[in-house]
Amino acid sequence: MDMLFTCNRYTANKSMDNCAFCNADGDFLVVPQKGRLWIATECGKLEVSPGEIAVLPQGFRFAVSLPDGPSRGYIAEIFGTHFQLPDLGPIGANGLAAPRDFLVPTAWFEEGSRLGYTIVQKFGGELFTARQDFSPFNVVAWHGNYVPYKYDLSKFCPFNTVLVDHGDPSINTVLTAPTDKPGVALLDFVIFPPRWLVAEHTFRPPYYHRNCMSEFMGLIRGGYEAKADGFLPGGASLHSCMTPHGPDTKTYEATIARGSEAGPYKITDTMAFMFESCLIPRICPWALESPFMDHDYYRCWIGLRSHFSYEEADNESDGELTMWDMEQRILCA
Ligand SMILES: O=C(O)Cc1cc(O)ccc1O
Numbered sequence: 001m002d003m004l005f006t007c008n009r010y011t012a013n014k015s016m017d018n019c020a021f022c023n024a025d026g027d028f029l030v031v032p033q034k035g036r037l038w039i040a041t042e043c044g045k046l047e048v049s050p051g052e053i054a055v056l057p058q059g060f061r062f063a064v065s066l067p068d069g070p071s072r073g074y075i076a077e078i079f080g081t082h083f084q085l086p087d088l089g090p091i092g093a094n095g096l097a098a099p100r101d102f103l104v105p106t107a108w109f110e111e112g113s114r115l116g117y118t119i120v121q122k123f124g125g126e127l128f129t130a131r132q133d134f135s136p137f138n139v140v141a142w143h144g145n146y147v148p149y150k151y152d153l154s155k156f157c158p159f160n161t162v163l164v165d166h167g168d169p170s171i172n173t174v175l176t177a178p179t180d181k182p183g184v185a186l187l188d189f190v191i192f193p194p195r196w197l198v199a200e201h202t203f204r205p206p207y208y209h210r211n212c213m214s215e216f217m218g219l220i221r222g223g224y225e226a227k228a229d230g231f232l233p234g235g236a237s238l239h240s241c242m243t244p245h246g247p248d249t250k251t252y253e254a255t256i257a258r259g260s261e262a263g264p265y266k267i268t269d270t271m272a273f274m275f276e277s278c279l280i281p282r283i284c285p286w287a288l289e290s291p292f293m294d295h296d297y298y299r300c301w302i303g304l305r306s307h308f309s310y311e312e313a314d315n316e317s318d319g320e321l322t323m324w325d326m327e328q329r330i331l332c333a
């Protein structure tokens, strides 16, 4: 199976009744934004609240109930590989998402006949149905580690710069679906949790950049540090590879006004995330034609002006050659 991915938003106003779903194509990573999900799986039950995530691996049958009524959120789907914890590299043994915080269900089963029970199976991108007269949730015990699981994002232990410069968002990777190329992900699930900003002489919000990855972002709670206006919980943005982006004008001006000596500052009431992929996504007509598409998004950068001062700059390198840094991955302005 080729390594592919999809990014989706879901909305639901009705619990699944006498039916279950199964994805034969790939794994789902579910990010609820509003309303809890009670997910019955063949391995047992998971209750997943906004602020938590669930992974439903390829091939598991599951049924979702909505204890809080209408619900919405985001789903990433990956094909050809599975999610794993990122390699912590120089961070060492502790930090980011800890293995002990990933929770799996205990076995749970139901007995008795369930007439006309429907299994909806996604297979090769198409949906098929099958009828049976019993519940698929008749597994009394299981063992192994290929299993649905959930994770509470508030358990994440963020790392960040403690002196200067803005770290790459990969420092906040919760789960990654790797490719064969080290450091290049089919899909990284990255979060932007509440945390202290302490960097000095640094533009603290996300830098202006364009890069080789495609960035689908969502907001679970509160606001996002790079967008003072317009990015609301439940919304989504897509910056495909090499599309320039960065903080909106309001965020930029407020940051510059604080100056380079801004003291420690805690970002609170926020939980944004990113599905980041090395592949270039195609946007489906449903999304392109949505009445909720923000055709004025570009306006968030109108009025950006340079605060660069030629007099203060070191301009001694006129015409000189300098060493090429082969590691350069991101273009920042
Ligand atoms: O574009 C974004 O808002 C996401 C992002 C955040 C960050 O802190 C650094 C790079 C990046 O792409």
Ligand SMILES: [Fe+2]
Pocket (backbone or CB within 6 Å): 206, 209, 215, 239, 245
């Ligand atoms: Fe970005």
